[in-house]
Amino acid sequence: xxxxxxxxxxxxxxxxxxxxxxxxxxxxxxxxxxxxxxxxxxxxxxxxxxxxxxxxxxxxxxxxxxxxxxxxxxxxxxxxxxxxxxxxxxxxxxxxxxxxxxxxxxxxxxxxxxxxxxxxxxxxxxxxxxxxxxxxxxxxxxxxxxxxxxxxxxxxxxxxxxxxxxxxxxxxxxxxxxxxxxxxxxxxxxxxxxxxxxxxxxxxxxxxxxxxxxxxxxxxxxxxxxxxx
Numbered sequence: 001x002x003x004x005x006x007x008x009x010x011x012x013x014x015x016x017x018x019x020x021x022x023x024x025x026x027x028x029x030x031x032x033x034x035x036x037x038x039x040x041x042x043x044x045x046x047x048x049x050x051x052x053x054x055x056x057x058x059x060x061x062x063x064x065x066x067x068x069x070x071x072x073x074x075x076x077x078x079x080x081x082x083x084x085x086x087x088x089x090x091x092x093x094x095x096x097x098x099x100x101x102x103x104x105x106x107x108x109x110x111x112x113x114x115x116x117x118x119x120x121x122x123x124x125x126x127x128x129x130x131x132x133x134x135x136x137x138x139x140x141x142x143x144x145x146x147x148x149x150x151x152x153x154x155x156x157x158x159x160x161x162x163x164x165x166x167x168x169x170x171x172x173x174x175x176x177x178x179x180x181x182x183x184x185x186x187x188x189x190x191x192x193x194x195x196x197x198x199x200x201x202x203x204x205x206x207x208x209x210x211x212x213x214x215x216x217x218x219x220x221x222x223x224x225x226x227x228x229x
Contacts, residue, residue, distance in 0.1 A: 006033040007124045010053040012044035012070065013086070014062045018109075022057060029117055041065030048074045048081050054124045056083045060098065068097050075102025082208075084123045086111075096214075104208050126208060159219040161203050167221060169196040173209060174216035 009032055011022045019037045026034040035051040038044035042065045048056060056074060060067040071083045082104040087095065095106055104123045107116060159167065165186075172182045179197070183190045200206065204215045215221075 004031070006031050007055060007120060008033055008035045008051065008053040009120060010034075010036050010038065010044065010047055010051060010056040010081075012038040012041070012047075012056055012062070012067065013059040014039050015059075025113055025117070026120075032117070032120065039063075041067055041070030044070045045073045048079070049077065052079050053081055055120050056081060057120075058083050058085045058103070060085060060087055068101050071098055071103050072101035082123045082126075084119060099210050099214050102207075104210050106210075159204075159215075159221060162200070166196055166200055166203070169193065170200055170212060170216050171221055173197070173200075174213050174221065 009026050011019045011026070011034060013019050013022070016039065019039070023034045023037060026032045035053050036047040038047050039062070041062050044056060044058065044062075044067075045065070047053075056071075058067045058071055062070075067085060071085065074081055074083055083098075083102065084105045084107065085095075085098045085103045086107055086109045088109050098106065105119060107119055111119070159170075162170065168186060169182060172185060177185065179190050179193045182193045186193070197209070197212070200212055200215075201208070204212065206212050206215055
């Protein structure tokens with residue numbers, strides 16, 4: 001029986017020591033392989049085109065082209081490469097811009113290695129992922145600035161076609177809950193939650209879970225009067 005293709009990972013960070021540590025972690029993990037390192041956003045775009053990785057681990061602050069613009073260009077390509085942004089602080093003001101640029105997820109750089117490896121697999125499988133602290137920060141910033149400081153569109157996506165239950169699920173996704181947590185909150189099975197999320201992805205023309213979060217914010221479903229506790 002043929003071995004499954006390993007998940008190809010591109011490492012983009014301006015700190016050579018961190019790139020080396022990430023490469024060692026990735027290459028020592030069965031089923032993953034590092035296919036390149038980039039110290040600038042421009043180089044990340046070049047390598048993404050030539051190496052066609054499944055996942056790019058992207059730093060935000062890099063010389064020249066930053067990680068946000070690099071993410072926008074990589075996600076604009078037809079290759080299907082997905083971007084997981086690693087941030088130093090959960091207060092990073094670029095989180096929302098990164099999601100708008102097409103990033104499929106955000107994690108903090110102090111995330112334990114096992115969680116980072118799991119996140120790579122989640123992103124490669126086509127799901128989106130947000131660290132709970134990052135989700136909370138997004139909600140807090142929308143509360144502080146009324147949803148305008150991070151480029152919220154004037155009209156936002158229409159949520160009119162969603163059922164009441166789909167709106168409930170979308171709100172819980174925007175709060176950073178996992179499928180298991182949503183199922184427990186709504187007293188339904190995880191399979192039912194997955195079905196609802198599938199309907200949300202189709203109705204809102206969203207690529208993954210991260211884009212559902214954007215839709216919830218821009219559609220006004222998440223209240224900006226106060227953050228969730």
